[in-house]
Amino acid sequence: MSEIIVLLAGILIASFIVVSYVALFIYPLKSGAPYVPSNPEVVTSMIGMANLGPGKVAADLGSGDGRIVVAIANTGAEAHGYEISPPLVALSRSKLKKLNLNNAFIHKKDFWKEDLSGYDAIFMYQLPYVMQKIEPKFLDSLKPGAVVISNAFSIKKWKPFRSENSIFAYNVGENTGNKDSSQH
Numbered sequence: 016m017s018e019i020i021v022l023l024a025g026i027l028i029a030s031f032i033v034v035s036y037v038a039l040f041i042y043p044l045k046s047g048a049p050y051v052p053s054n055p056e057v058v059t060s061m062i063g064m065a066n067l068g069p070g071k072v073a074a075d076l077g078s079g080d081g082r083i084v085v086a087i088a089n090t091g092a093e094a095h096g097y098e099i100s101p102p103l104v105a106l107s108r109s110k111l112k113k114l115n116l117n118n119a120f121i122h123k124k125d126f127w128k129e130d131l132s133g134y135d136a137i138f139m140y141q142l143p144y145v146m147q148k149i150e151p152k153f154l155d156s157l158k159p160g161a162v163v164i165s166n167a168f169s170i171k172k173w174k175p176f177r178s179e180n181s182i183f184a185y186n187v188g189e190n191t192g193n194k195d196s197s198q199h
């Protein structure tokens with residue numbers, strides 16, 4: 016009897032590990048990067064480059080455990096995170112609740128399908144192909160005064176206004192010259 020209980024417990028634990036692995040690392044790959052959190056120093060530098068504060072609205076595309084969303088909200092700006100992995104949505108929402116942040120929101124949505132026109136700043140930690148593929152969407156929808164801050168991977172066609180420690184900061188208005196060529 017006890018052997019059956021041990022066996023069932025083993026199956027349950029193994030299933031939990033497999034489901035978590037798929038939810039965090041395999042499922043997101045269909046449309047972006049798997050879950051790898053930005054380190055805290057990088058988050059601080061990214062936020063510093065975005066010049067945020069009350070009255071501004073910013074989003075993290077693929078918000079993971081919500082650390083960038085929290086950092087945005089702590090500047091006084093309105094913070095939005097888009098995340099497709101259900102456990103990460105649950106984790107980040109509970110974090111926001113615990114911190115009592117009423118200017119921060121996690122959307123269980125695919126960022127490719129979202130209207131980004133209202134944002135003053137976009138944060139990303141995605142894959143190289145995502146950065147190139149999303150560039151026309153940025154040109155079409157973001158305000159000229161908006162900034163894009165990317166951890167680790169650059170937008171090849173754009174010129175950053177700052178680039179250090181593998182963080183690339185872009186001003187959309189300074190890169191609209193690429194619009195025509197990117198749409199053909």
Ligand SMILES: C[S@@+](CC[C@H](N)C(=O)[O-])C[C@H]1O[C@@H](n2cnc3c(N)ncnc32)[C@H](O)[C@@H]1O
Pocket residue numbers: 039043044046047048049050051052053075076077078079080081082083097098099100103124125126127139140141166
């Ligand atoms: C490298 S992690 C970055 C997490 C967080 N932004 C950070 O810097 O700590 C990428 C995240 O994007 C999410 N993701 C991938 N594709 C997505 C999509 N199309 N829409 C929303 N989230 C996505 C993944 O689930 C993962 O949590």
